[in-house]
Amino acid sequence: MRFLRRLGQLLMVAPPILVIGVFVGFPIAISAIYTLGHLGGPNSAVSAIGLHQVSTKGLFTLKVYKDVFAERNFQASLVASVWVTVVSVAVVLVLSWAIALYAWRTRSRLGRALTALAVVPMFIPVVIASYSILQFFSYGGFVKTVASALGMPHFPTLGYSLQLVVIAEIWVSVPFGVLMISSGLGGIPPSAFEAARDVGASVVRATWKILVPMNLLPTVIVTCFTGISVLGSFTVPYLVGPTTPTLLGPEATETFQSFAEPQQAEVMAVALFGLSIIVAVPYIWATYRANRTSRAQAL
Amino acid sequence: MRVETVATTEGPVLTAEGPATRRRPRGSFGGTRLVSIVAVVLLFLFIFGPLLWLLVWAFVGVWHYPALLPQKWSLSWWRQVFNYPSLARSVELSFLFAPTVTALSAVICLPAAYAFARFRIPGRRALMIILFSVNAFPKIGLYITIATLFYALNLMGTFLGVVLIQLLGTIVFMTWIPTAAFAAVPRSLEEAARDVGASRLRTFFTVTLPLAAPGIFVAMVLAFLASLDEAQGTFLVGIPNYVTMPVQMYSLVSDYPPEAAAVFAVLLSVPSVVLMLLVRKHVMGGSLARGFQV
Structure with missing residues (x-):
C-alpha cells in the first residue's frame, strides 16, 4: 500500500x-x-x-x-553579450531596489503606483515592446523630436545600437525585479531598518548593511534570472540591435538560417549555455543556503 | 538628506498612529519631494513613453520629423490592416493555440506542483532546478535539434508541433508558481477538514484548491501570455500553415511602414492588457514572487 x-x-x-x-x-x-x-x-x-x-x-x-x-564576429558578439548582460542586470537591480524600497519605506499611494507602473512591461509582448522602444529612440522618434524642439537637432539617436539593446532589456526585465525585491522586503519588519537609522546610519548604509543581507535570496534570484534571460534573448537584440556585433542569440540564429551552418550555431548555443550555468551558480548556492538555515531553524 | 529629517521631527506628532516615539514619519525617504516627483515622471516616461508613442503612430495620416505632433490624423491604416488577408486567420490561430497550450500545461504540471508541495519527493530541489536549468539553453540551439526530432516524428508544420514547442516555455513557471501556492496552504486547515470527516478528495477541492487558486491563476495567465507571445519556435515549426500574431508581426515590421505595424501592435496588446487587469492584484500580492523561492 x-x-x-x-x-x-x-x-x-x-x-x-x-x-x-x-x-x-x-x-x-x-x-x-x-x-x-x-x-x-x-x-x-x-x-x-x-x-x-x-x-x-x-x-x-x-x-x-x-x-x-x-572568428572575429563571434568574439565581438560574445563580448557584446557579456557587457550588455552585466550592464542590464546592474541597472535592473538598482532600479528594482529603488522602487521597492521607496514603496516599502513610505507605504504611500505613490509607492504603490510606482510598483504597479514598473510591472506593466510584464504583460506587453516582447515583439511589441522591442518595436515600440525602437520607434521611440530612433531617428524621427520621441527622443529625437523633443530634443530637436528644444534646440538640439544633433542629439544622438540610439536606433540599432547595443545601448538600445540594454535599454530594451531593462524595460523587459524590470517587472520581475520589482516583484521579487518588493515581495522579499514585505517580509522584513520595518523596525530592523528604523533601528539602524536611529543610531545614525544613512539610508544607503542602512539598506546595504541591514536590508540587502536580509533580502539576499530575492536579490540573487533577480540577478541570475535576469542575467540568463538577457544572455539568451533573441527578440530584443534582433529587432532593436545592430547586425554586428549582436548578442549570441541572434548570432546563432543567423549562423543557422542565413549561413546554413548548424554545427557552428550549436557551438554558439553550447557556449551560451555554459555562460548561463556560470550565472546560475549563485542562485543554486543561495537556495541551498536558504534551505539549510530554514532546516536549522526548524530543529 | 538630514536636513529634511530634522525639519520633519519638529512637525506635529501623529498620536493617532501610535506612541510618539517614532522620530521620522514614514513619509520621509531621505530625499526631497522634488526628487521623487522627477523620478516618477522619468519612470512613467520610460515605461509608457514607447507604448504611447506607438499608439499615436497607429492614427497617423502624415507625420514628418521634426513636428511634435502628426500633421494629419487618419484611420486608413486600420482599414489596411483589417483588410490584410491573413490577419484574421492569425488572430484566430493565436487564440486557438493559447488556451490549448495553457490547458495542456496545467494538466501536465499541476499534479506535479501538488506533489512537490505536499509529498517527500526524492531529489525535489534538484528536479525543480533541472526543470529550469535546461530552459537556460538558448532557444535556437534547441530548435535546431528539435526540428530534427519533429521531422522524424512528422510534427513539422502541424498543430501538435506548434502546441508542443509553445508548451516548453510554460513548464517552468506552471510548476514553480503553483508549487509555492500549494505549499502556502496551511496543513492545519486540511487536517481540520479531515478531522470533521471530509474525504481526501473533498478536502482538496473545498480547502486546498480554493486557497491555492490565485497562484494557479497567475501561472495560467503567464502561460497564456507566453503562448501568445512565442514567435521564434512557432515560426520555425508552424510555417507556412500556422502563422500566429507575433510571427505575423515580424513580417509586418519588415515589410510595412510604421503606421501599419503600430496598428497591429495595438491590436496584439489588447488581450495582454485585459489579462493584466484581471491578474494584477494577485501578481502584486506575491503569488509570482513566491514561486521562485520554493
Whole structure:
C-alpha cells in the first residue's frame, strides 16, 4: 500500500520532467554530440543541410569550437553579450531596489503606483515592446523630436545600437525585479531598518548593511534570472540591435538560417549555455543556503 | 538628506498612529519631494513613453520629423490592416493555440506542483532546478535539434508541433508558481477538514484548491501570455500553415511602414492588457514572487 502511494506520487511528478527530458534534455545531448563531430544517427537530418561541417571518426574533435572561437564576429558578439548582460542586470537591480524600497519605506499611494507602473512591461509582448522602444529612440522618434524642439537637432539617436539593446532589456526585465525585491522586503519588519537609522546610519548604509543581507535570496534570484534571460534573448537584440556585433542569440540564429551552418550555431548555443550555468551558480548556492538555515531553524 | 529629517521631527506628532516615539514619519525617504516627483515622471516616461508613442503612430495620416505632433490624423491604416488577408486567420490561430497550450500545461504540471508541495519527493530541489536549468539553453540551439526530432516524428508544420514547442516555455513557471501556492496552504486547515470527516478528495477541492487558486491563476495567465507571445519556435515549426500574431508581426515590421505595424501592435496588446487587469492584484500580492523561492 505504501509502495503504491509512493509510486502514485512519483507518477504525479513525472509528466513535466518527461516533457522537458524528451523535448529539451534529449535535444541538448544530441546537439552536444553534434558539435563534437558526430554527424550520423539522430544528427543525420541536420548534417544533410549543413555547410562547413567537421566530422570525426574518433571519440570527439574540438575543431568546430576552435574555429568558432577564432572568428572575429563571434568574439565581438560574445563580448557584446557579456557587457550588455552585466550592464542590464546592474541597472535592473538598482532600479528594482529603488522602487521597492521607496514603496516599502513610505507605504504611500505613490509607492504603490510606482510598483504597479514598473510591472506593466510584464504583460506587453516582447515583439511589441522591442518595436515600440525602437520607434521611440530612433531617428524621427520621441527622443529625437523633443530634443530637436528644444534646440538640439544633433542629439544622438540610439536606433540599432547595443545601448538600445540594454535599454530594451531593462524595460523587459524590470517587472520581475520589482516583484521579487518588493515581495522579499514585505517580509522584513520595518523596525530592523528604523533601528539602524536611529543610531545614525544613512539610508544607503542602512539598506546595504541591514536590508540587502536580509533580502539576499530575492536579490540573487533577480540577478541570475535576469542575467540568463538577457544572455539568451533573441527578440530584443534582433529587432532593436545592430547586425554586428549582436548578442549570441541572434548570432546563432543567423549562423543557422542565413549561413546554413548548424554545427557552428550549436557551438554558439553550447557556449551560451555554459555562460548561463556560470550565472546560475549563485542562485543554486543561495537556495541551498536558504534551505539549510530554514532546516536549522526548524530543529 | 538630514536636513529634511530634522525639519520633519519638529512637525506635529501623529498620536493617532501610535506612541510618539517614532522620530521620522514614514513619509520621509531621505530625499526631497522634488526628487521623487522627477523620478516618477522619468519612470512613467520610460515605461509608457514607447507604448504611447506607438499608439499615436497607429492614427497617423502624415507625420514628418521634426513636428511634435502628426500633421494629419487618419484611420486608413486600420482599414489596411483589417483588410490584410491573413490577419484574421492569425488572430484566430493565436487564440486557438493559447488556451490549448495553457490547458495542456496545467494538466501536465499541476499534479506535479501538488506533489512537490505536499509529498517527500526524492531529489525535489534538484528536479525543480533541472526543470529550469535546461530552459537556460538558448532557444535556437534547441530548435535546431528539435526540428530534427519533429521531422522524424512528422510534427513539422502541424498543430501538435506548434502546441508542443509553445508548451516548453510554460513548464517552468506552471510548476514553480503553483508549487509555492500549494505549499502556502496551511496543513492545519486540511487536517481540520479531515478531522470533521471530509474525504481526501473533498478536502482538496473545498480547502486546498480554493486557497491555492490565485497562484494557479497567475501561472495560467503567464502561460497564456507566453503562448501568445512565442514567435521564434512557432515560426520555425508552424510555417507556412500556422502563422500566429507575433510571427505575423515580424513580417509586418519588415515589410510595412510604421503606421501599419503600430496598428497591429495595438491590436496584439489588447488581450495582454485585459489579462493584466484581471491578474494584477494577485501578481502584486506575491503569488509570482513566491514561486521562485520554493
